[in-house]
Amino acid sequence: MDSLIALLNNFIAQWPTLSLVIGLIALPLLPLIISVAMYVWWERKVIGWMHVRMGPNQIGPLGLAQAFADVFKLLFKEITVPEKASSFLFYLAPLLALVPAMAAWAVVPIGDKLAWSNANAGLLYLLAMTSLGVYGIILAGWASNSKYAFLGAMRSAAQVVSYEIAMGMALVSVLILCGSLNLSDIVNAQAGNKGLFDWFWLPLLPMFVIYFVSGVAETNRAPFDVAEGESEIVAGFHVEYSGSAFAIFFLAEYANMILVAFLASVLFLGGWLSPLQGWGLGLLSAPGWWWLFAKAFFMAFLFLWFRATFPRYRYDQIMRLGWKVFIPITIAWTFVAGCLAYFGGVTIGPGVNP
């Protein structure tokens, strides 16, 4: 009993540091939420331009405040729970979608060893967190007690599980080349003096494409958005959600898109390394977080470009692409990556400690 009280006292004594830690953990979430709002605005603008429309332009300069107006509108709307829905799971589902989407950001580095957690098993942690997001979708579909929502959830579950394999294999090929699960090490391995030709996108070009396309499929974005498929099943898994519960699903989806954009930049496009590295051009060749953000911005733009360009895939085409095209290619290219690593076909930058 005494030891228990001592334990409790100790816990209370540590509380100031603990609350500081909790505050620090919450700190990166604010920029993330702001960037999600800006990303939504950018998406509507870009797609508007591609459709030869204006996009949002009424609220704020260039319509910039449109996203915030939408957020406040959603927050003040009523949340309705369908009759005979499992209300506990109905409220839990949005949170289960949001929490992994935010937790994954803990290991994303924006500079050398500059991440909230410079974990050695960082990539594995990312794989674990991104595979959890599907629970929010499945539970939302089931707890809503609605046929449309359930169909959307089933489609999404099968799709996410299928594309996770191809995505995991693409990550494995990166690991084979650099020999470390640490994301900072993965970027450092891409350093060199041949500029952007030192990055992993060149030896792993098919894997880079597969990783990004799988990322689009994992986040249920167009052209893989059969989980929402408004022409067939209204809005898919979140058809019964309104107000802030819907806003949370929206937030999770966009946070995941930004995450995939950042990861593609870190794993294949040299992270914070300059595309002109080693060419001795002063600041242009220097590494910096701005390179990472520029690359991530471009990859995030690709999501919007795809959405405005490609018509939606049919469901059996999605499954065929995942299982019969992507997975065989990833298996073959994993072997190629092994050969490249074994015969020294790829130069690995300094600073990697496997």
Add this chain to the structure above:
Amino acid sequence: MTQQILFYAFAAVLIASALAVITLKNSVHAALSLVLTFFTAAGIWILAEAEFLGLALIVVYVGAVMVLFLFVVMMLDIKPESMREGFMRFLPAGVIVAAVMLAEMLSLIGVKTLQAVPLPENPAAAAGSNTAWLGQALFTKFLLPFEIAALILTVALIAAVTLTLRKRSGVRTQKPGLQVLVQRDERLRVVRMASETPKTGESA
């Protein structure tokens, strides 16, 4: 100290959710409790600095196996009342099996403690990264068992596919492989024609 508090918290959640798996009437709720059980078990492993095992548990069991499991359980239409039927009938058999398993486990633990050797220094902790050490060990010391396990899993995979793959005659299906090979010229003809302006006074 914090670790100890976390361990007890995780352990309490683990036991509570494991009990919920076998007591909840709704099968979806039970499956979700199993997800929570796996997740907390992974948390305990990560606390014990076995981060590879913990994260692999989440990736494999929580991220893939349980998703498919839920997929099936949600499709089933099980009436909660029918779950209670036959509880008394199967109780004696269940109690006997549980007792035998408990006796076996206790005797195993007893035998182990009789010949207990102090735990060796954790080789993974010395190597720095648990994942790197595990990879080294698997691909050097235990390469043959590892490859055999991989082979068995592949055989099981092929067997499962063969079991479900059956040819049905008289069914018309789409062949996506041919569909994606379609060229524009087979479906669409672009006609070149001069532009026309409507005559004045004629509404467009």
